[in-house]
Amino acid sequence: MKKIEAIIKPFKLDEVKDALSEVGIQGITVVEVKGFGRQKGHTELYRGAEYVVDFLPKVKLEIVVPDNLVSQVIDTIERTARTGRIGDGKIFVYPMDEVVRIRTGERGEAAI
Amino acid sequence: MKKIEAIIKPFKLDEVKDALSEVGIQGITVVEVKGFGRQKGHTELYRGAEYVVDFLPKVKLEIVVPDNLVSQVIDTIERTARTGRIGDGKIFVYPMDEVVRIRTGERGEAAI
Amino acid sequence: MKKIEAIIKPFKLDEVKDALSEVGIQGITVVEVKGFGRQKGHTELYRGAEYVVDFLPKVKLEIVVPDNLVSQVIDTIERTARTGRIGDGKIFVYPMDEVVRIRTGERGEAAI
Amino acid sequence: MSGVRGRALGAYLGLAVGDALGAPVEFMTQAEIRERHGLLREMVGGGWLRLRPGQVTDDTEMSLALGRALLAPGGFELRAVAEAFAAWIRSRPIDVGNTCRQGIRRFMMDGTIKAPPREWHAGNGAAMRILPVVLASLHDPEACRTRSLAQARITHNHPLSDAAVETLAEMTRRLVLGESKPAVRGLVDELVRRSPLFRFDPYPGRASGYIVDTLQTVAHFFFGSEDFETCLVGVVNRGGDADTTGALAGMLAGAACGVDAIPRTWRRTLDPKVAREIETQVEVLLALGASVS
Ligand SMILES: Nc1ncnc2c1ncn2[C@@H]1O[C@H](COP(=O)(O)OP(=O)(O)O)[C@@H](O)[C@H]1O
Numbered sequence: 059m060k061k062i063e064a065i066i067k068p069f070k071l072d073e074v075k076d077a078l079s080e081v082g083i084q085g086i087t088v089v090e091v092k093g094f095g096r097q098k099g100h101t102e103l104y105r106g107a108e109y110v111v112d113f114l115p116k117v118k119l120e121i122v123v124p125d126n127l128v129s130q131v132i133d134t135i136e137r138t139a140r141t142g143r144i145g146d147g148k149i150f151v152y153p154m155d156e157v158v159r160i161r162t163g164e165r166g167e168a169a170i
Numbered sequence: 171m172k173k174i175e176a177i178i179k180p181f182k183l184d185e186v187k188d189a190l191s192e193v194g195i196q197g198i199t200v201v202e203v204k205g206f207g208r209q210k211g212h213t214e215l216y217r218g219a220e221y222v223v224d225f226l227p228k229v230k231l232e233i234v235v236p237d238n239l240v241s242q243v244i245d246t247i248e249r250t251a252r253t254g255r256i257g258d259g260k261i262f263v264y265p266m267d268e269v270v271r272i273r274t275g276e277r278g279e280a281a282i
Numbered sequence: 283m284k285k286i287e288a289i290i291k292p293f294k295l296d297e298v299k300d301a302l303s304e305v306g307i308q309g310i311t312v313v314e315v316k317g318f319g320r321q322k323g324h325t326e327l328y329r330g331a332e333y334v335v336d337f338l339p340k341v342k343l344e345i346v347v348p349d350n351l352v353s354q355v356i357d358t359i360e361r362t363a364r365t366g367r368i369g370d371g372k373i374f375v376y377p378m379d380e381v382v383r384i385r386t387g388e389r390g391e392a393a394i
Numbered sequence: 395m396s397g398v399r400g401r402a403l404g405a406y407l408g409l410a411v412g413d414a415l416g417a418p419v420e421f422m423t424q425a426e427i428r429e430r431h432g433l434l435r436e437m438v439g440g441g442w443l444r445l446r447p448g449q450v451t452d453d454t455e456m457s458l459a460l461g462r463a464l465l466a467p468g469g470f471e472l473r474a475v476a477e478a479f480a481a482w483i484r485s486r487p488i489d490v491g492n493t494c495r496q497g498i499r500r501f502m503m504d505g506t507i508k509a510p511p512r513e514w515h516a517g518n519g520a521a522m523r524i525l526p527v528v529l530a531s532l533h534d535p536e537a538c539r540t541r542s543l544a545q546a547r548i549t550h551n552h553p554l555s556d557a558a559v560e561t562l563a564e565m566t567r568r569l570v571l572g573e574s575k576p577a578v579r580g581l582v583d584e585l586v587r588r589s590p591l592f593r594f595d596p597y598p599g600r601a602s603g604y605i606v607d608t609l610q611t612v613a614h615f616f617f618g619s620e621d622f623e624t625c626l627v628g629v630v631n632r633g634g635d636a637d638t639t640g641a642l643a644g645m646l647a648g649a650a651c652g653v654d655a656i657p658r659t660w661r662r663t664l665d666p667k668v669a670r671e672i673e674t675q676v677e678v679l680l681a682l683g684a685s686v687s
């Protein structure tokens with residue numbers, strides 16, 4: 059099992075999620091984050107005054123998958139989250155030691 | 171040392187936290203997340219109209235523990251976060267290379 | 283490549299970020315979290331009544347770096363995030379299997 | 395201003411003008427540029443970097459950093475060049491290319507001044523900054539070649555980047571010395587013979603950060619246009635890595651046509667601090683180059 063984290067542009071969330079469910083992935087945990095990278099922040103209007111925010115809102119998907127699904131999940135995310143513009147995001151893959159389904163106590167691949 | 175992530179139902183947070191402090195765990199980091207899983211979303215009433223939200227709010231606990239505490243922490247979370255209904259959540263365990271306490275510079279198990 | 287997570291006091295974010303850019307680090311993902319640790323919560327006044335909030339707001343930085351940068355990044359965060367008082371936070375380091383830049387498909391160190 | 399000085403200044407100001415003209419439409423497609431600007435013919439500012447009109451980016455700034463290292467006592471010293479790039483990164487520039495950042499960070503960490511060979515190093519970041527080396531070794535083709543490659547290797551180590559750096563350096567050197575456009579065409583034809591990937595006739599029409607796309611775009615508009623302005627307007631309206639294709643086209647067209655060929659409005663809008671430093675650097679770099687022959 060591996061954990062895949064994908065940091066993507068917020069407007070891409072539904073498209074990525076739909077594409078993942080087509081390859082059989084339905085368990086996903088999503089976190090709203092702030093991204094600092096090559097793509098600069100943006101200007102916001104607050105009470106009529108303009109001020110610069112140096113980060114950009116991003117969304118982080120966390121998906122735990124069996125080893126044999128890793129490359130397919132990466133390809134699916136890459137294909138659907140890409141716009142070709144700076145700030146499209148990153149995919150990170152991590153090793154894991156154990157997974158437990160809290161409801162049933164199942165462990166390992168049976169738990170995801 | 172290992173990192174334990176537990177994705178649980180929000181109303182279970184206090185109960186799980188209390189149970190963990192009884193086994194000597196007091197350092198926890200908590201993140202509000204959205205969960206997509208077998209437990210489908212729900213319909214919410216917003217200004218009188220019904221609409222479907224396809225995610226459910228969850229809470230993610232991040233707990234770094236010495237190796238010898240891993241199974242006890244897993245059991246404690248399982249026992250207290252379980253309701254028996256779909257969507258109870260998951261526990262993920264990850265290997266770690268290093269831990270540093272910023273205040274003192276302590277490293278390894280002394281830092282947690 | 284390694285993933286470095288740093289849980290720090292929110293008012294230290296800009297200082298840590300600036301110090302990291304001095305060593306050539308620009309890509310950072312930031313998450314707002316709640317911290318439970320030795321530093322206890324605080325009392326807040328809400329509509330005139332005092333009540334105890336048992337957590338403290340913290341900020342979690344996630345930074346993926348090449349192996350040869352890990353100790354310099356840890357030192358930089360330690361030096362700038364430290365106040366000397368309880369609750370300064372923690373730095374966690376994790377092994378990684380892969381990194382992908384979504385925009386270009388670059389993998390490994392070329393992606394960060 | 396005419397002669398070598400006029401062409402040298404034309405190349406360096408042309409590079410900066412191309413950068414400032416193209417940067418507001420970097421990463422945009424041709425269609426998006428047409429919709430938003432019609433035919434882009436002036437320095438409008440804005441873009442993904444929210445630039446002021448006339449503001450330059452990493453393309454010009456890295457060239458200036460390299461120039462500063464060459465002007466320091468001791469002449470061409472690779473560690474001094476890497477140090478100048480590191481000082482530039484610490485100044486929190488408006489933009490830094492990914493491969494450039496990785497290479498400079500590696501130097502800052504372990505002091506090595508040569509990047510290991512990498513498949514992803516075929517970007518245009520090393521070629522865009524060669525001009526100060528060319529001007530400082532105008533009369534020494536071998537030094538021009540080896541020094542252009544050495545500074546490139548601080549961040550980029552890929553045969554396609556090397557091939558483009560060598561060709562662009564020699565083209566620019568000969569143009570500044572007064573050779574004609576058709577005369578330097580032979581250098582690009584030689585490059586295409588050695589690496590057919592660089593073939594630009596018929597022009598494939600891509601303008602990304604990939605050095606092959608960049609060189610094809612620059613060669614297509616440089617050889618296909620009669621004057622400085624037409625060349626640059628053609629290049630930047632292609633979009634893609636428009637500041638870098640603009641900078642390289644501006645360098646070549648400026649070297650060929652001389653500084654007086656650069657439209658007055660573009661020279662007036664260019665960041666005055668940048669223009670001043672360029673004018674100072676050209677004088678001293680040419681003096682360095684002259685003393686070598
Ligand atoms: N080294 C890194 N570690 C953690 N997160 C990163 C890193 N680099 C980039 N990110 C995240 O990815 C997002 C996109 O990165 P960015 O550098 O803007 O674009 P690109 O990858 O297209 O060059 C950032 O907003 C940030 O959230």
Ligand SMILES: Nc1ncnc2c1ncn2[C@@H]1O[C@H](COP(=O)(O)OP(=O)(O)O)[C@@H](O)[C@H]1O
Pocket residue numbers: 084085086087088120121122123159160161170177204205206207208209210226228255256257258259260
């Ligand atoms: N493979 C997975 N990777 C990451 N998070 C997951 C995964 N599967 C489930 N989750 C998280 O766990 C939560 C509960 O999962 P769910 O499938 O609804 O219930 P159950 O585990 O009881 O079948 C989800 O809302 C989601 O946040």
Ligand SMILES: Nc1ncnc2c1ncn2[C@@H]1O[C@H](COP(=O)(O)OP(=O)(O)O)[C@@H](O)[C@H]1O
Pocket residue numbers: 196197198199200232233234235271272273282289316317318319320321322338340367368369370371372
């Ligand atoms: N074992 C742990 N696992 C995960 N997060 C922790 C752990 N210990 C502490 N933290 C995080 O670090 C923050 C600071 O820790 P705390 O114990 O208050 O201070 P100190 O490290 O200075 O003793 C906490 O608010 C919490 O977010």
Ligand SMILES: [Mg+2]
Pocket residue numbers: 417451452453489637638
């Ligand atoms: Mg640029």
Ligand SMILES: [Mg+2]
Pocket residue numbers: 420635636637638
């Ligand atoms: Mg560019």
